[in-house]
Amino acid sequence: MAMSDGQRELLKGNTESLLLSLIQAEPMYGYQIIKEIERRSEGYFRFREGTLYPALHRLEKDVLVEGRWQQTPRGQDRRYYYLTAKGQAVREAKMAEWQGFSTAVNRVISPRPA
Amino acid sequence: MDISTYIEAIKRQLRLAPEVRSPVLRELRYHLQDRALELQQRGRSYADAISAAVRDMGRPRLVAQELYESHSQGTWFETAIAAGPHLTLALLFAFHGWQSPLWLGLALGGIVLLTLYGWSRGTPIWLYPWVSYSILPLLAPGVITLFYLWQAVHSHATGAPSPLPAWAWVFLLPALPFTIWSLASIAIRVVQRDWIFGTLLLLPLPALASWLLVLSSRGPLAVSLNPLLREVDGGIAMTLLALAFGTGCFVRLRQRRLKVGALLFTALAIWLVVAQASPQDMSRWGLGLVALLLLGLLLSPALLETRVAPRGGGNEPEDSELDRLMPRS
Numbered sequence: 218m219a220m221s222d223g224q225r226e227l228l229k230g231n232t233e234s235l236l237l238s239l240i241q242a243e244p245m246y247g248y249q250i251i252k253e254i255e256r257r258s259e260g261y262f263r264f265r266e267g268t269l270y271p272a273l274h275r276l277e278k279d280v281l282v283e284g285r286w287q288q289t290p291r292g293q294d295r296r297y298y299y300l301t302a303k304g305q306a307v308r309e310a311k312m313a314e315w316q317g318f319s320t321a322v323n324r325v326i327s328p329r330p331a
Numbered sequence: 332m333d334i335s336t337y338i339e340a341i342k343r344q345l346r347l348a349p350e351v352r353s354p355v356l357r358e359l360r361y362h363l364q365d366r367a368l369e370l371q372q373r374g375r376s377y378a379d380a381i382s383a384a385v386r387d388m389g390r391p392r393l394v395a396q397e398l399y400e401s402h403s404q405g406t407w408f409e410t411a412i413a414a415g416p417h418l419t420l421a422l423l424f425a426f427h428g429w430q431s432p433l434w435l436g437l438a439l440g441g442i443v444l445l446t447l448y449g450w451s452r453g454t455p456i457w458l459y460p461w462v463s464y465s466i467l468p469l470l471a472p473g474v475i476t477l478f479y480l481w482q483a484v485h486s487h488a489t490g491a492p493s494p495l496p497a498w499a500w501v502f503l504l505p506a507l508p509f510t511i512w513s514l515a516s517i518a519i520r521v522v523q524r525d526w527i528f529g530t531l532l533l534l535p536l537p538a539l540a541s542w543l544l545v546l547s548s549r550g551p552l553a554v555s556l557n558p559l560l561r562e563v564d565g566g567i568a569m570t571l572l573a574l575a576f577g578t579g580c581f582v583r584l585r586q587r588r589l590k591v592g593a594l595l596f597t598a599l600a601i602w603l604v605v606a607q608a609s610p611q612d613m614s615r616w617g618l619g620l621v622a623l624l625l626l627g628l629l630l631s632p633a634l635l636e637t638r639v640a641p642r643g644g645g646n647e648p649e650d651s652e653l654d655r656l657m658p659r660s
Contacts, residue, residue, distance in 0.1 A: 247358060248365040266366070267389030270358060271397035278401065286354075296358050 232272050233281075234315060235262070237300060237308035240282055246295035247273065273298055281307055334363045337385045344395035346525040346587070347402050350453065355398060363388060396587075403590070405456045405582035413457035413582045414575040416442050416464050417535070421571035424564040430557070439464070459521065459528050460578050463535040466517060470536070473510020476503045478543055481620075485547075515635075522635045529632025530594050531581060537598075537624035538570050541605045544617050548609065566608040573600035598625045 239245060239253055250273075251264050276282045281304035284296045300308070332340075338360050345352050363384045370380035388394060405413065419438050428434040446465040449458035482494040495503070514533075522529040545566075546559050560567075577597025581590050605621050 246361075248362050265389055266362065266387050267394035268397060270355070270362075270394075271401040274355070274398065274401040278404070293361070295361060296354070 231315075232268075233276065234308070234311040236272060236276060236298075237281060237304055237311065240298050241300045241305065241308055244285075244297040244299045246289075246297050248295075250298075276304070280304075332385050333381055334360060334367070334385065337363065337388070337391060340391035341395045341398075344392055345398055346527075347399065348454070348524060351402055355402075359388070359394075399587060400585040403587070404585045407583075409455065409457045410579045410582045412445075413460055414579045415445075415457075416461050417571045417575035417578060420464070421568045421575060424571065425568035427561070427564060429560070429564065454524070456528075456582055459532040460535070460574075462517070462521075463532050466513070467539075469513045470510050472503075472506035473514075474540065474543070476506045476510075477540070478547065479503060481544065482547060518632060518635060522632045526632035526636040527581075527587070527590055527594065529635065530591075530629050531578065533628040533632065534577070534594060534597060534601075535574055537621070537628045538574065538601045538605075540624055541601070541621040542567055542570070544621065545605060545609050548617055563608050566604055569604045570601050573597055573604065594629065598629055601625065 235254060236250065239250055239257075245253065247269055251266060251269060254262050254264060273282065273284070277284055277298070280301055282298045283301055284298050286294055286296050289295050338356055341359065342352065342356055345355070347355070363381075366384035366387060367380040370383050371377060375383065419441070423429050423434060423438055428438075442461055442464045446458065446461040449455055449461060452458075479495055479499075485491075486493055518529050518533065521532055542563065545563060546556070549559050549562065574597060577593050577600070580593035580596075584590050584593060602618075602622060602625055606618050609617055
């Protein structure tokens, strides 16, 4: 299913938060991240695959994640991304920001009790 | 398009150091293999799975551009170091420190030492401006020859006596091919990585040559270099500040076209400062020559790149893993 422009914009604005949250749960490699985002969002988010690696490498350059080559359980070499201490702090700040924002939006758009 | 052709297309357009580019390409290749395998397991044919995986990744030019931009920005620390040699020399000229052999020696010695350190660390982005000044001793014989050639042409045009006796040219002229060879060897090595680093490295050279022309138009250098330099050292400091600013922008900007824009803007700023300081009788020939020098050295690395093969193909793996996982039948 193709993403609408609105969904694409939402994903673009929150790529960093999504990636940091996924990697925080467990270290993952690129393809695994794409599958996991799709699975957890029940197909709502679908990354354009070519944009994932630039986003991951930007996070790595900012020392929010760290990439390490290691073997998968099936013995294949893959580059796993780990969350750094700085990445953890940024993730927590972004989560707090998102919670405040979504609560405020929900309050505004919810129908007022009669 | 198969996976190898796709990776090769990205490799051609991804202008990063081989040690950075190689793991990036390897990561992309494995991603494509995983995707193709998944599609094949869902019932797609081998060829269909490969072309769908490649299509999902996006156009190679776009992917290469985004990957480049995620790696191309230097840190503020790297920016400060890259602008360092220009700023050091700008201070030296702004406060007349060039008159003190001690300060001059410290500045030039420091530049050479940091260049050697940077070279031993695998040519980081901040190194190129330092190399510009470190290669000056190598280029000096050629620059002196060019300078006397310019003076000879000037003397011929004005009817003044030749600046050198005829026998002196026998010793001077061979220096020119040596300088061109040295400069070309260094430029080729840098251009094999990326021509814009070649332009960044060469940019101070026409600036220095331009000031030599300005000085020679103001009076005889051999007898009155110090007083002449004192007249224009503020302008030289301005040129070096423009170089420092342009270099800083170059390192910090992510987009390639903006980096090229920063270099062009710096060349224009240098030309304006030199034009402001040049005496009236130099304006027609001299400023044209300065513009040619700037333009020539700005563009020559780009032209050179089309002639030299890129360095270090990296060790991106072939499709062995793909062949193992996905039988073609």
